[in-house]
Amino acid sequence: MPCKFENTDHGEKDMIAYYMLYNMSHSPSNMYTAIDKPMEVDLNLLSLKKAMDNAVLELKADETGLGYVPKINLTYQHYPYVPDRIFRNIDPISMYGSMYLIVVPLSVFMVVFEELMREKVDNLRRGMQLLGTLDSAYWASWIITAFFMNLLITTEMIIIGNWANFNCFTKTPIEINFFLYFITT
Numbered sequence: 229m230p231c232k233f234e235n236t237d238h239g240e241k242d243m244i245a246y247y248m249l250y251n252m253s254h255s256p257s258n259m260y261t262a263i264d265k266p267m268e269v270d271l272n273l274l275s276l277k278k279a280m281d282n283a284v285l286e287l288k289a290d291e292t293g294l295g296y297v298p299k300i301n302l303t304y305q306h307y308p309y310v311p312d313r314i315f316r317n318i319d320p321i322s323m324y325g326s327m328y329l330i331v332v333p334l335s336v337f338m339v340v341f342e343e344l345m346r347e348k349v350d351n352l353r354r355g356m357q358l359l360g361t362l363d364s365a366y367w368a369s370w371i372i373t374a375f376f377m378n379l380l381i382t383t384e385m386i387i388i389g390n391w392a393n394f395n396c397f398t399k400t401p402i403e404i405n406f407f408l409y410f411i412t413t
């Protein structure tokens with residue numbers, strides 16, 4: 229880091245370049261600093277730089293025979309904070325609405341499919357046939373189960389969307405949202 233020493237008496241300019249090897253393990257980390265907060269400043273490093281520059285100035289003042297020793301006074305401030313324009317008033321449902329439209333049917337499908345596979349492995353349908361149960365009763369139970377799961381997940385998604393004040397849910401009538409999400413599953 230360069231440190232310039234200028235003696236105004238005879239106009240000579242001198243410069244000393246030095247390197248600081250500094251252990252950064254105790255420095256404040258800005259890895260997880262929020263976007264809306266200023267980054268932390270390492271005050272120890274700033275005071276070390278100030279001490280090094282003042283030592284160079286004292287050395288040069290002694291070499292040139294200057295009657296006084298110039299000192300560097302240090303003040304700092306954070307960079308000016310600009311309000312965040314990207315994440316203010318963000319509405320992920322409006323931006324990625326088609327993804328949320330497919331999440332409901334996909335989650336219902338995964339749960340129902342997993343239960344169907346479990347019944348297939350356990351040979352439940354064959355056991356029911358041995359007891360004299362009709363196939364229509366077996367499939368009716370699955371249709372009723374899927375209907376109520378669909379009803380529960382669709383209602384839950386509409387309630388959470390309205391609670392979070394997403395435009396897609398607050399500006400659309402509940403009946404239309406319910407019909408749209410229920411029919412796609």
